[in-house]
Amino acid sequence: MIAHQARILIVDDDEVIRDLLSQRLQEEGYMCEVADNGSTALAHIELDSFHVMLADIRMPQMDGYELLTAARDIDPDMQVIMVTGIRETTEAVKAMKLGAYDYVMKPFDLEDVVHGVRRALEKQELKFQNRLYHKNLENRVREATKELIEKNRQIQILLFNTITSFVNVLEAKDKYTEGHSKRVAESAVKVARTCTLTRSEIENMRLAGLLHDIGKVGIREKTLQKPGALTAEEYDEVKQHPLIAERILEPIEELHMVLRDIKHHHERYDGMGYPAGLRGEEIPFGARILALSDTYDAMTSERPYRSAFSHEQALKEIEMNAGKQFDPELVAQFLMLYSY
Numbered sequence: 001m002i003a004h005q006a007r008i009l010i011v012d013d014d015e016v017i018r019d020l021l022s023q024r025l026q027e028e029g030y031m032c033e034v035a036d037n038g039s040t041a042l043a044h045i046e047l048d049s050f051h052v053m054l055a056d057i058r059m060p061q062m063d064g065y066e067l068l069t070a071a072r073d074i075d076p077d078m079q080v081i082m083v084t085g086i087r088e089t090t091e092a093v094k095a096m097k098l099g100a101y102d103y104v105m106k107p108f109d110l111e112d113v114v115h116g117v118r119r120a121l122e123k124q125e126l127k128f129q130n131r132l133y134h135k136n137l138e139n140r141v142r143e144a145t146k147e148l149i150e151k152n153r154q155i156q157i158l159l160f161n162t163i164t165s166f167v168n169v170l171e172a173k174d175k176y177t178e179g180h181s182k183r184v185a186e187s188a189v190k191v192a193r194t195c196t197l198t199r200s201e202i203e204n205m206r207l208a209g210l211l212h213d214i215g216k217v218g219i220r221e222k223t224l225q226k227p228g229a230l231t232a233e234e235y236d237e238v239k240q241h242p243l244i245a246e247r248i249l250e251p252i253e254e255l256h257m258v259l260r261d262i263k264h265h266h267e268r269y270d271g272m273g274y275p276a277g278l279r280g281e282e283i284p285f286g287a288r289i290l291a292l293s294d295t296y297d298a299m300t301s302e303r304p305y306r307s308a309f310s311h312e313q314a315l316k317e318i319e320m321n322a323g324k325q326f327d328p329e330l331v332a333q334f335l336m337l338y339s340y
């Protein structure tokens with residue numbers, strides 16, 4: 001692609017060589033510029049871009065090495081072929097180390113020079129294509145990542161809307177729980193923020209809080225709405241709600257990380273809770289947070305069969321149950337957060 005538009009800069013203090021090279025390379029269809037010293041060559045490179053520079057090593061004032069180094073600083077993509085005398089092999093090697101692509105020795109066969117220029121151009125084309133390929137690849141990866149982030153965002157929105165619908169279903173059935181799920185979610189997030197949890201673990205507490213009582217949709221309304229104390233049988237029925245929640249939410253893979261917290265939000269630190277009778281740290285950490293936020297909200301809410309506890313009474317009750325119903329360390333955090 002480059003070949004016939006290729007621009008070549010020829011730098012030599014010997015006019016005969018400059019003309020010879022320029023003439024032959026122009027016959028190949030290349031555009032040639034000439035310079036008789038390093039400074040002029042650099043001025044050309046500053047102004048224009050060249051694909052290949054042919055530079056003599058032995059020149060007065062600025063030698064080929066100096067020119068090579070300065071030229072590569074200006075245009076690192078330009079390929080440089082050094083022209084050197086027959087006894088200057090070590091110097092040619094030095095030039096290669098400084099970044100020259102190739103060298104030709106004087107007296108040179110013009111066809112060798114043409115061949116060298118052609119190879120240098122091919123290499124440059126390859127470099128160009130390679131860079132283009134990587135740039136395209138980077139763009140494609142960037143695009144794909146953007147799409148993925150957007151899709152993920154949409155899934156998160158869908159998930160959140162689904163959860164809100166679930167909560168609405170529950171609240172339509174059990175009017176006493178109105179606002180309860182949301183308040184528990186907010187409180188659980190607040191407590192979680194004081195613990196060493198990741199941002200996503202904290203956000204999971206919001207989902208767990210919103211959904212913790214979703215299993216109540218499987219409990220008879222008669223039992224949920226009963227104004228007085230529950231019979232042992234009715235209480236057994238209510239105790240099913242964490243297990244029902246697990247069954248309801250199980251098909252949603254995106255909620256698996258909060259399933260255990262929801263399932264165990266009625267466990268007690270002393271092992272006397274339900275559904276599994278887990279004890280202490282056997283209870284998932286999130287479930288221990290939920291237990292606190294849930295109980296606090298239930299206590300401070302009005303019920304048909306009892307009036308709401310005051311904020312102070314509820315905190316006192318929680319404090320008294322540290323190590324019994326609740327994780328004592330979390331109780332300390334909770335009291336610190338809620339004492340005002």
Ligand SMILES: [Fe+2]
Pocket residue numbers: 212213241265266294
């Ligand atoms: Fe519950």
Ligand SMILES: [Fe+2]
Pocket residue numbers: 180184212213294
């Ligand atoms: Fe609850």
